[in-house]
Amino acid sequence: MDFSGFDTRNYKTLPVADGYAAWSHTYDETVRDLLDLPLLEQIHCVDWSSCERAADLACGTGRTGAWLVQQGVKRIDGIDLTPEMIELARRKEVYDGLHVCDVADTPLESAAYDLCIMVLADEHLKDLTPLYRETARLTRPGGLFVIVGYHPHFMLMGIPPHFHPESGEPLAITSYLHFTSDHVQAAHAAGWSLLEMHEHLIDETCIAAKPKWEKYLNHPISFAMVWRKA
Numbered sequence: 305m306d307f308s309g310f311d312t313r314n315y316k317t318l319p320v321a322d323g324y325a326a327w328s329h330t331y332d333e334t335v336r337d338l339l340d341l342p343l344l345e346q347i348h349c350v351d352w353s354s355c356e357r358a359a360d361l362a363c364g365t366g367r368t369g370a371w372l373v374q375q376g377v378k379r380i381d382g383i384d385l386t387p388e389m390i391e392l393a394r395r396k397e398v399y400d401g402l403h404v405c406d407v408a409d410t411p412l413e414s415a416a417y418d419l420c421i422m423v424l425a426d427e428h429l430k431d432l433t434p435l436y437r438e439t440a441r442l443t444r445p446g447g448l449f450v451i452v453g454y455h456p457h458f459m460l461m462g463i464p465p466h467f468h469p470e471s472g473e474p475l476a477i478t479s480y481l482h483f484t485s486d487h488v489q490a491a492h493a494a495g496w497s498l499l500e501m502h503e504h505l506i507d508e509t510c511i512a513a514k515p516k517w518e519k520y521l522n523h524p525i526s527f528a529m530v531w532r533k534a
């Protein structure tokens with residue numbers, strides 16, 4: 305669903321590649337770790353260190369790739385739509401290969417990956433079906449897909465993914481609203497089964513880092529799902 309009908313901020317909105325090109329310089333200094341790392345650390349059905357090969361979709365600046373290497377994942381390929389984000393990922397030296405492309409249509413090898421992962425990007429996809437289909441193509445039988453996303457609850461409260469440039473007004477990036485059932489339907493159609501799901505609520509740690517979030521205490525800000533391919 306198009307997000308614009310829910311938008312309460314009405315920030316100027318940039319297309320994905322333009323938005324992340326503009327945000328790339330300051331992206332790693334912002335507080336994204338608060339949204340994804342607490343969820344990744346709760347996941348118990350993934351034995352990260354036994355994962356030989358992973359594909360990090362919408363890898364951005366390589367934050368997730370760096371985390372995967374720390375967990376013992378051996379080899380990682382990354383893809384992202386935004387060249388400026390990929391260039392920063394390249395500098396982290398954690399990826400075997402990096403490609404500028406769409407998550408729906410990657411040049412990566414079929415059935416070659418133990419794990420696909422995509423963190424904080426599904427809200428930029430108009431349709432989830434091609435994502436789940438492409439991850440099913442890349443993953444070996446019995447392999448896993450971990451998806452971490454910005455919670456639809458925050459989108460419904462009218463708050464789009466946005467950033468504060470060094471000067472000027474905040475800028476939003478084109479976004480779509482996906483309900484949990486949209487994920488389930490797209491994943492099932494591609495042959496995925498749900499193994500695990502978590503939701504992360506705004507807690508005191510988030511508020512210490514972002515005091516403006518105090519009014520959102522206990523609201524869900526992000527989610528994680530782990531899917532297994534039959």
Ligand SMILES: C[S@@+](CC[C@H](N)C(=O)[O-])C[C@H]1O[C@@H](n2cnc3c(N)ncnc32)[C@H](O)[C@@H]1O
Nearest residue numbers: 362363364367384385386389406407423425428
């Ligand atoms: C919020 S960032 C997340 C980056 C990284 N996964 C992380 O957690 O730090 C969203 C990323 O998704 C990428 N992206 C959005 N839509 C995409 C698409 N259709 N195909 C590939 N990458 C996409 C953007 O370029 C951006 O780098």
